[in-house]
Amino acid sequence: MSRIAYVNGRYLPHAKALVAIDDRGYQFADGVYEVAPVQAGRIVDLEPHLDRLGNSLAALRIEAPAPRSALVLICRETLARNRVTDGIVYIQVTRGVAPRDHGFPKLPVKPALVVTAKAIGWPIEAGADLGAAIVTTPDIRWGRCDVKSIGLLPNVLAKQKARDAGAFEAWFVRADRTVAEGASTNAWIVDPEGRLVTRPLGPEILPGITRATVLGLARAAGIEVVERPFGMDELLSAREAFLTSTTALVRAVVSVDGRPIANGYPGEITRQLRALCIAHYRGAGAA
Numbered sequence: 001m002s003r004i005a006y007v008n009g010r011y012l013p014h015a016k017a018l019v020a021i022d023d024r025g026y027q028f029a030d031g032v033y034e035v036a037p038v039q040a041g042r043i044v045d046l047e048p049h050l051d052r053l054g055n056s057l058a059a060l061r062i063e064a065p066a067p068r069s070a071l072v073l074i075c076r077e078t079l080a081r082n083r084v085t086d087g088i089v090y091i092q093v094t095r096g097v098a099p100r101d102h103g104f105p106k107l108p109v110k111p112a113l114v115v116t117a118k119a120i121g122w123p124i125e126a127g128a129d130l131g132a133a134i135v136t137t138p139d140i141r142w143g144r145c146d147v148k149s150i151g152l153l154p155n156v157l158a159k160q161k162a163r164d165a166g167a168f169e170a171w172f173v174r175a176d177r178t179v180a181e182g183a184s185t186n187a188w189i190v191d192p193e194g195r196l197v198t199r200p201l202g203p204e205i206l207p208g209i210t211r212a213t214v215l216g217l218a219r220a221a222g223i224e225v226v227e228r229p230f231g232m233d234e235l236l237s238a239r240e241a242f243l244t245s246t247t248a249l250v251r252a253v254v255s256v257d258g259r260p261i262a263n264g265y266p267g268e269i270t271r272q273l274r275a276l277c278i279a280h281y282r283g284a285g286a287a
């Protein structure tokens with residue numbers, strides 16, 4: 001069965017789902033995107049994902065491509081046409097199609113909307129995570145990393161650096177030697193006192209939906225959480241480290257640039273939060 005994409009009002013096989021060369025996403029990366037998990041036919045955390053999409057659009061002064069209720073229907077229809085019950089739904093909105101010119105189009109254009117769906121088998125076992133190796137890389141991104149922009153070149157290069165090193169992810173390190181986040185994940189440690197530490201929201205990081213979920217789950221489980229930046233030295237001497245994202249959920253980080261974190265195995269709090277996150281995806285957990 002060929003995959004079906006929603007493109008500006010039509011459902012088309014991927015091979016025929018094309019956008020114009022003057023689309024401002026193609027010309028300028030002038031657009032935003034969203035990725036939401038789908039578990040047993042249910043879009044997990046749909047509302048916060050749509051809220052973040054709205055915030056990203058507002059930050060770039062791009063109009064909403066459709067009312068929220070219509071967008072939800074398009075997502076559900078795209079999932080149904082692709083028979084995806086476990087996986088992700090991807091939403092991309094660009095400023096639209098207009099003759100190439102850096103400034104916004106002089107005549108109003110409709111934002112362009114693309115929705116796709118992909119099947120993914122979510123982890124069944126909380127303990128299935130053997131832990132990931134990560135590398136670090138200088139944070140060369142722009143000053144609005146809180147916007148989920150499709151301009152992802154530094155993230156692309158960082159992810160490739162990780163893959164070239166046989167690692168799962170790259171974490172961006174800022175000029176002050178604090179860790180911002182990963183190429184497509186948020187970054188966490190457990191400090192020697194057992195406190196969970198992650199960077200506070202701000203322009204240096206994406207407000208991860210999984211980050212928010214895990215903060216809620218951790219607090220509900222009585223784990224002390226501190227939202228503050230942490231540095232490279234703290235990372236290397238952390239009791240545990242892990243990353244979060246829609247597709248990775250909670251994943252242990254067991255080495256950084258080839259140096260083990262603690263004993264080099266997923267830590268207890270990481271495993272607990274991973275289990276809670278899996279339960280949350282299944283609709284069993286509250287965050």
Ligand code: PLP
Pocket residue numbers: 035155181182183184185186205206207208209210211244245246247
């Ligand atoms: N940080 C960046 C840069 C990302 O691209 C992503 C996800 O794509 C995340 C963090 C994690 O966000 P979420 O938990 O909403 O998937």
